[in-house]
Amino acid sequence: MSTSEMLVKVLGDLQKIGEIEASAIATRDGLLMSADMHAKGDPETFVAMSATMLGAAETATSELGKDVPNRVIVEADDGKLICMGAGPKALVVVMTAPGAGLGLVLVEMTKSAEKIAKLI
Amino acid sequence: MIETGIPKLDGYLHGGIPEGNSLVYYAYPGVDGGVFGMQTIFHAVSGGRCGAYIASSTDPRMIRDQFMEFGWDMGESVFADRFTIVDAFSGLIGADSQERYVVPEPDNINSLTQCIKQVMEEMPEPGIIVFESLSTVMDLCGEKETLDAVLEWNKYAMLYDHVMVYNFTAWPYSEETLLQVKGDACNSVVSVGGISEKVIFGWYFGLLKLDWAEMIRKWVLFKILKPGGVRIYIPKILVTGPFDAGKSTVVHALSNRAVSVDRLGTTIALDHGHIDHNGFAADVFGTPGQERFDPIVKLLSGEAMGVFLVLDSANATGFARGVRMLEITESFGLPVVVIANKQDLPEALAPEEIKTRLDIPESVPILPAVAADSEGVFEAFETLVEMVMGVN
Numbered sequence: 001m002s003t004s005e006m007l008v009k010v011l012g013d014l015q016k017i018g019e020i021e022a023s024a025i026a027t028r029d030g031l032l033m034s035a036d037m038h039a040k041g042d043p044e045t046f047v048a049m050s051a052t053m054l055g056a057a058e059t060a061t062s063e064l065g066k067d068v069p070n071r072v073i074v075e076a077d078d079g080k081l082i083c084m085g086a087g088p089k090a091l092v093v094v095m096t097a098p099g100a101g102l103g104l105v106l107v108e109m110t111k112s113a114e115k116i117a118k119l120i
Numbered sequence: 121m122i123e124t125g126i127p128k129l130d131g132y133l134h135g136g137i138p139e140g141n142s143l144v145y146y147a148y149p150g151v152d153g154g155v156f157g158m159q160t161i162f163h164a165v166s167g168g169r170c171g172a173y174i175a176s177s178t179d180p181r182m183i184r185d186q187f188m189e190f191g192w193d194m195g196e197s198v199f200a201d202r203f204t205i206v207d208a209f210s211g212l213i214g215a216d217s218q219e220r221y222v223v224p225e226p227d228n229i230n231s232l233t234q235c236i237k238q239v240m241e242e243m244p245e246p247g248i249i250v251f252e253s254l255s256t257v258m259d260l261c262g263e264k265e266t267l268d269a270v271l272e273w274n275k276y277a278m279l280y281d282h283v284m285v286y287n288f289t290a291w292p293y294s295e296e297t298l299l300q301v302k303g304d305a306c307n308s309v310v311s312v313g314g315i316s317e318k319v320i321f322g323w324y325f326g327l328l329k330l331d332w333a334e335m336i337r338k339w340v341l342f343k344i345l346k347p348g349g350v351r352i353y354i355p356k357i358l359v360t361g362p363f364d365a366g367k368s369t370v371v372h373a374l375s376n377r378a379v380s381v382d383r384l385g386t387t388i389a390l391d392h393g394h395i396d397h398n399g400f401a402a403d404v405f406g407t408p409g410q411e412r413f414d415p416i417v418k419l420l421s422g423e424a425m426g427v428f429l430v431l432d433s434a435n436a437t438g439f440a441r442g443v444r445m446l447e448i449t450e451s452f453g454l455p456v457v458v459i460a461n462k463q464d465l466p467e468a469l470a471p472e473e474i475k476t477r478l479d480i481p482e483s484v485p486i487l488p489a490v491a492a493d494s495e496g497v498f499e500a501f502e503t504l505v506e507m508v509m510g511v512n
Contacts, residue, residue, distance in 0.1 A: 002150070003321075004314065004321050027422070028422070029419060029420055029421065029422035029423055030356075030405065030420055031321075031423055032321070034321070042377070042394075044392070044394065044403050045379055048392045048403075048405065048420075049379075049389070049392065052389045052390045052416060052419075052420060053389075055415075055416055055419040055420065056389065056416055059415040059416065059419070
């Protein structure tokens with residue numbers, strides 16, 4: 001299995017928990033590696049903006065001498081956007097359905113992020 | 121000479137495929153190589169040549185739909201007497217066929233050969249014959265039988281001055297078969313593969329063999345657009361420069377689709393756009409220009425393959441900051457094109473004048489532009505693409 005096929009599998013496993021409307025893996029500098037967008041939106045733009053958001057959050061907290069944040073969670077009425085680092089080079093980002101339980105998504109995303117960190 | 125219509129490839133083939141010669145698109149499993157053959161025959165037929173497409177794994181009606189997905193309408197009446205689909209599929213499932221040429225027994229190589237020879241004989245002038253999938257033929261008729269037939273078809277095509285093009289997927293056939301497909305079977309071989317090295321994930325093509333001219337050993341990344349077909353692809357072009365130089369305007373002028381994160385009229389995070397121009401596709405990342413955003417600029421500029429430095433030609437005080445932004449983005453060593461923007465302003469400096477005031481290497485081109493009117497931006501894009509292509 002090639003690395004990109006492995007990344008597809010990681011995202012596929014993450015989707016199995018349900019209530020995930022889009023998910024993607026990208027480099028920290030915003031280049032797409034793998035995405036499952038359910039035919040919605042533009043994956044390149046989605047990950048470029050997610051990388052910017054995560055990077056900006058890390059820069060903002062480190063300005064105050066805090067540690068690197070574990071994740072960025074954006075709460076909206078019709079879903080939650082969650083972005084977290086996956087090792088030094090990559091990140092993983094998901095958009096959930098409105099009623100998704102945050103706990104389960106975070107647990108599974110953390111597992112995915114650990115796998116991605118080992119793959120890249 | 122018949123052009124393939126695949127950007128850059130015709131250059132590598134020294135103009136196209138000469139009459140009587142053959143080419144195989146050798147695709148690795150997992151890569152969608154079929155579009156190469158489709159694009160080639162569409163390009164040839166729409167350019168006035170005759171073409172036959174050998175459908176061996178798909179119903180001919182669905183083949184027409186597949187062409188339509190790329191925006192290629194093979195059903196146009198002007199194509200009617202030039203384009204045919206040879207139905208080597210319906211016979212397998214016992215279905216009726218509407219096509220003029222039907223192979224009665226697609227799993228029998230002699231039946232196929234007979235039909236292909238008839239097509240070649242009846243084509244009114246030298247044209248192109250494209251195989252949807254040579255691998256399917258191999259699966260049905262046997263590896264050795266198919267390879268022997270390819271040699272026979274190619275010889276026949278030479279006699280009639282036709283061009284033969286095969287789509288082939290390198291499934292785990294015998295080593296000998298794969299070597300022959302890559303080696304002696306045809307006059308030229310284009311390898312189509314996927315890469316996941318480092319962090320660039322994508323597809324590439326390049327020549328493996330060429331026997332009618334000197335071979336150019338270059339590999340290019342590509343992307344398949346629907347509609348559109350094969351495009352040379354640059355995953356990241358950076359657009360940077362000082363505050364208010366017009367970076368976002370350049371991104372939007374170049375892009376078919378672009379989004380910006382801007383507040384109070386200035387970019388605070390990123391402009392992102394897709395370019396599709398002249399056979400080339402690229403994703404562009406536009407950085408903020410104000411110094412307080414420098415940490416983000418540095419973060420987002422990794423892995424760029426080329427850089428635009430946008431300057432306001434009428435504001436020389438920003439030039440030093442522009443050069444500083446090339447340092448922040450670690451752009452030195454990458455292909456860089458300076459866009460001397462806002463040339464329509466009365467106090468704008470000419471590109472030559474800017475060159476003398478800018479502390480950058482002599483070799484960096486400085487091109488005039490008025491991004492707000494889309495003037496000069498595509499010239500700059502073409503220049504940068506040529507430089508990026510030259511590096512690889």
